[in-house]
Amino acid sequence: MPLFLWSLLAGAAASIPVALHLLHRRKPKPVPFSSLRFLHEAIAKTRRSRHLTNVFTLLMRVLIMVLLVFAFKQDKVRFSWIPEGKRTVVIVLDASASMRYQDGEDTCFARASEWALNLIRSLDEEDQVAVLMPGLPEPRLIFPPISDHETVNRAIQQAQPGYGAADLVELLNDMIGRLSEEDGTAALEFHVFSDFQKAGWNDAEAEGLNEQLTDQEILLFLNHVQPTVTANAGLSKAFFYPPAILGDGDFQAKAHVRSSADYSGGNTLRLIVQSNEQKKKPFRLLPDQTVTEIIGGVAEGEAQYVLGQLELDDDAFPVDNVFRFCLPRLPGIPVLLVDGSGRNNAGFRDTPFLKHAIQPKGKARTLFLPRTVDWTTFKAGPLDDSRVLFLCNPPAWDEAALEKLKTFVRDGGTVVLMPGQREELEASIEQLPPLKGLQVRKEVLPQEKPMAIVPSERPAELERKLLGIMPPPSALVIRRRLIFTSVPASASMVFQYHDGGAFILSVPFGQGTFWITSVGANRDWSEWPLTPFFVIIQQELIKSSASRNMIALSAEVGGMLALDWAEDATELDFRLRTPSGDEKTLSLSRPSRTKPVVVRGFDEPGFCHIQRNGKERVIAVNLPETESGLTYASPDELGLPLRTARLYQADSWHEHQQNLVNLHHGRPLWPFLLCCAFVLAISEEFFANIRSRTSGLPDTLRQFLRRGGRAA
Structure with missing residues (x-):
């Protein structure tokens, strides 16, 4: 409690005896008695004595209250001659x-x-x-x-x-x-x-x-x-693209290197994959600087997890010179191609170019696993095994088809909508919740016309990736196209026509994304399916969609990791093997079987192994980002x-x-103050009693008795 509050409390407590004294003060009442002169003198003398006694007892009571207040304050007395307490x-x-x-x-x-x-x-x-x-x-x-x-x-x-x-x-x-x-x-x-x-x-x-x-x-x-x-250069964080190894195993690491206030000079970033050094990149640092270095690697082999680390040169703080990573390897990305041409057994018309772009020359690849179905099969079958869905020239969809698309995208899937001859996609698009308000108009050119495809004003991640591979065509032959107006605020363009219209629209929904192309997947709309640009867009779109929902298996010391675990149970016991070889049991729970398990217990950097029922995940654990700052x-x-x-x-x-x-x-000080208050309370009682006793007879009465007087 602040000092001034204790002072106010002490003053209030000290005023209590004074108030009681004033309230109970009695005025002496005159009593008829014999008019003896010595009695008047005795009364005057005792009155003065009583006044003195009352003043002293009042002061003692006030002091008792003050001592009690300061005792409850529990102050301590500090002098050099007083021994220290415990x-x-x-x-x-x-x-x-x-x-x-x-x-x-x-x-x-x-x-x-x-x-x-x-x-x-x-x-x-x-x-x-x-x-x-x-x-x-x-x-x-x-x-x-x-x-x-x-x-x-x-x-x-x-x-x-x-x-x-x-x-x-x-x-x-x-x-x-x-x-x-x-x-x-x-x-x-x-x-x-x-x-x-x-x-x-x-x-x-x-x-x-x-x-x-x-x-x-x-x-x-x-x-x-x-x-x-403090001369240190450390790896504060790193990102990997893609976060999972796809097909050929190429990946890039983007490392953030931070220098301390006293560090200046050259350093080398090394990429170690499966215990083998693949690449190294020299660079220079200034004091108190953060730089971003990009280094690429290849994950060869068929191992389920690709383990590696980024390393810097040795210095006085070696624990932040290493950043470990664990990238899961995807065996293949299942892609479903839905052809809405309605030709049944006569063959598919709207998906051949698309399938050729995904599997060039018809060769089977482990990276993309396409499967083509018609509209009826799509409506009847499940989508659990697919990650990306291409819907080409679809008919008008009913409530069941609409709900199927919404659920697929909301749970993390990707749907690519491509127009066709049915011309029913334009009317159905607005039924999708994220596309409400979007106005779609089909433009048929009098004659085919080459149009330039240019980067959008604010390129998204996929567009930046594509621009790094190849530029868009400067003269793409267009015969018909969709023109989008009243575009939702959440939508973003992936390339655009030279006149400003969107070439492709991307709209997020839940954990997934809807994509809408302005031209179809056959030559009725444009010459796009014949260009390398068509092939690159489809492959990179599938890669980005598949890897977006892949969480890199990495955590920080003292942090936690949301781990997807496919099992019909909410109470799970795992065995965790630490980098030092120790093992411990983790008893974890989750709200439902579809939710991830939150794993804690990462106490040291290195590779941790989490096991349950014969399945194993490897987690790369690194130093907390804040510990490499050294500020x-x-x-x-x-x-x-x-x-x-x-x-x-x-x-x-x-x-x-x-x-x-x-x-x-x-x-x-409070024990001493309580003792003083107790002693004063006893002393006040004794003092009042002693002062009330008659010390002797008045002189006048004593002389009266000596002369032979008698008191009746």
């Missing part, structure tokens, strides 16, 4: 991955551990110690506090840093709430040994920490163990949100000792 020392030893930085002969963690051991040696035997190590899977190394200092020493000497991130402010807030209620008489102090990365110190949460420290008079010592020189908060930045707290900062054990020497915890 202390509760909480050592917060940062064990995050950044503390593994090699600063000279020792790591930052080794320096912090030795510093913490020096602090323990300086404590008295009765002082209690707790040790917390944020960055480990279980940060409470020793908790609750104990007074066995030898046990604490052994625990710190055997401790090793982890690979996770540390949120120091969150930990301090939590521990203050746990410890402040255990022993109100012990002085509570926190000693934090850390490099104080900015990512692990939240200023907004530190404001709340400041209030707790101030209100409870807790001491906070921030001890800096930052490296003298540290200065003492001023740490002290600003803690401006009203009792804060001490040090850069060495010697400076820390000086802070402790000049510090006097003092002892609790």
Whole structure:
């Protein structure tokens, strides 16, 4: 409670006896009695005595109330001549991955551990110690506090840093709430040994920490163990395209490399696939810079998972020089071609060019697995085995067909709508929820006309990919086309005509996408099916659609992974084998059998193996992105949100000792105040009784009795 509130409370409590005294003050009533002169003198004298007694008893009662108020405030008295009270020392030893930085002969963690051991040696035997190590899977190394200092020493000497991130402010807030209620008489102090990365110190949460420290008079010592020189280049994150290996096994890695403030010079990015170095790429870095480097690779063989890693040159922080990846290999992408020409057994008219683009020269490929059906077969059969659906020249669809398309796309599928001779697609499109309001008009040219296809103003991911392979045709012969107007805001164009109309429209819906082409898949509409551009678009569209829903099997230390697991169960037990070879059981649950399982328990970087019922998944676990930053908060930045707290900062054990020497915890004052209040309460009663006794007879009455008078 703030000091001014305690002062107001003390003043209010002290006024209670005065108010009671004034309210119960009685005016003496005159009593008829004999007019003896000595009685009048006795009354006058006793009146003065009573006034003096009342004043002193009132002061004593007021003082008792004030003592009680300050006793409940639980202040501590601090003087150099008063011996120290019992202390509760909480050592917060940062064990995050950044503390593994090699600063000279020792790591930052080794320096912090030795510093913490020096602090323990300086404590008295009765002082209690707790040790917390944020960055480990279980940060409470020793908790609750104990007074066995030898046990604490052994625990710190055997401790090793982890690979996770540390949120120091969150930990301090939590521990203050746990410890402040255990022993109100012990002085509570926190000693934090850390490099104080900015990512692990939240200023907004530190404001709340400041209030707790101030209100409870807790001491906070921030001890800096930052490296003298921070020269590091690390892999903060990497992306892989595609996130799953398709067919020929080609893929690209986009790596983000971050340099520290003291790093400058050349480095080399190496790509390791299945333990073999495939490529390396030199580059240069400036201080405090983040660059993006792209390197390509090939995943040969037929292994279910392609394991590899990106590597940088060695430096003082080796754990962020490696980024591991695990890419699943897709055996093939099932594609369903629906031909709406209605020719039944007479052959298909609207899909031959499409099938040829997917399987050039009719050769079977493991990458794309196309299957052609008519409209009736499409309506009757399931779509569970297909990832991409091409709907060419469809008839008007009924409610069942509409619901089938919506469900397929909502669950992550891709539907490509291509117009044809039926001319019923234009009227049916608006029935799809994401395409409501779209106006479609068919334009038939008087004679075929070459038109230029150009990039759109804001190219989407697929368009950028296509532009990197080949440019669009500058003179594509068009005979008829669809013109789109009132395009929904969620739609995006993939290329456009030189006059501004969309060549292809893409509209997301649920987890999937609807695509609409402005020309059909046969030569009645254009010469597009005869161009290499047609082949490239179909293949890349299928690849992007299939890989969009593929989640790379990677996670961060201390993070979690949403793992798709096909099994008719919601309660699942997995065996997790860690990179170091340890095994543990994970009991997990999910809301329904179609939902992914959220997996936690990744405590170290490397490749983890998750097994259940003979099936196995491999997970690549990497360092948290925040740990490769190595940007540290200065003492001023740490002290600003803690401006009203009792804060001490040090850069060495010697400076820390000086802070402790000049510090006097003092002892609790409330037991002494309660004793004083009790003594005053007893003394007030004795004082009132003694003052009320008659000390002797008045002089006039004594002389009267000496002369022989008699009192009746």
